[in-house]
Amino acid sequence: MYRLVYYSRNSCPNLGHQEIDAILRVSRRNNAAGGVTGALMFDEGYFAQVLEGAQSAIEETFERIQMDPRHYDVQIVDFSPVSDRTFHHWAMTYTGANLSAPARKLINASGGFDPRSLSGQEIFLQVASLVFAEGRP
Numbered sequence: 001m002y003r004l005v006y007y008s009r010n011s012c013p014n015l016g017h018q019e020i021d022a023i024l025r026v027s028r029r030n031n032a033a034g035g036v037t038g039a040l041m042f043d044e045g046y047f048a049q050v051l052e053g054a055q056s057a058i059e060e061t062f063e064r065i066q067m068d069p070r071h072y073d074v075q076i077v078d079f080s081p082v083s084d085r086t087f088h089h090w091a092m093t094y095t096g097a098n099l100s101a102p103a104r105k106l107i108n109a110s111g112g113f114d115p116r117s118l119s120g121q122e123i124f125l126q127v128a129s130l131v132f133a134e135g136r137p
């Protein structure tokens, strides 16, 4: 079991629900087929994503993601073996825009989400805290 964490810059100037929904729809279909789970976060121009699964499944998925013109400056910050999944229930869950107040506080406490100043572990923890603070089904 491996976990990959990356961040990237968003290329679409007015990224909204429709664009995010389109990404999530395709991600959920492909990830479910490949045994990949994870979480996507979008906030103020940055994506951060966690992918979990077999090494080969993550590599195949990430090769497609990396080529996607909807983002650029894609930076892998961690790709390591893990003992278990964190996002068991989600082929791809989402957190970010339209966060509830408690979750938003987590981002603001660290001065806004700027992944350039964070380690892979810190990005992973921030995404996971947000997903679980939101109490996603």
Ligand SMILES: Cc1cc2nc3c(=O)[nH]c(=O)nc-3n(C[C@H](O)[C@H](O)[C@H](O)COP(=O)(O)O)c2cc1C
Pocket: 023, 026, 027, 028, 030, 031, 040, 047, 049, 061, 064, 065, 066, 067, 068, 070, 071, 092
């Ligand atoms: C920020 C971002 C995250 C994405 N995450 C995934 C993902 O987790 N899984 C996936 O299959 N595609 C993901 N995609 C979409 C891929 O880049 C690509 O468009 C898609 O995998 C193509 O699938 P298809 O060949 O089935 O149409 C993501 C795209 C972006 C911009």
